[in-house]
Amino acid sequence: MKYFIAAALVLIIGALASAGVFMMRDGRDGKPKTSNMMRALALRVGLSILLFLCILLAYKMGWIRPTGIPIER
Template sequence: MKIVFVIALVAIIVALFAAGRAMLRDGRDGEPKSNRMVRALALRVGLSIALFVFILVSYKMGWIQPTGIPMGQ
């Protein structure tokens, strides 16, 4: 389960870097601007939402259990 979370986080970071790279490269040297940055950011948002939903579903199905600091102390 941890591997799925790590892969999703890496994919989100890669999409963010792709958007940054597209932002820096588009429109240089008289080239027309493309939609690469918009697509990369949309992919990042979609991956983030999918990861959040996956975590919620995993909790409801019992695949993951909450751990950490006890509540009320």
């Protein structure tokens, strides 16, 4: 589960970085083309929602559990 979460976070950051690249690259010709940037941002939002739902499902199924900070006496 740790590797799935790490891979999902890398994909989310990659989608955000590609949206930034598209934002900087588009519009140099005088014609704004934001479809690539919007598609990358939509992918990022979709991946974030999917990751949240997977973490929620894993918690409900008992695959992961919160550990918290141990109380020392």
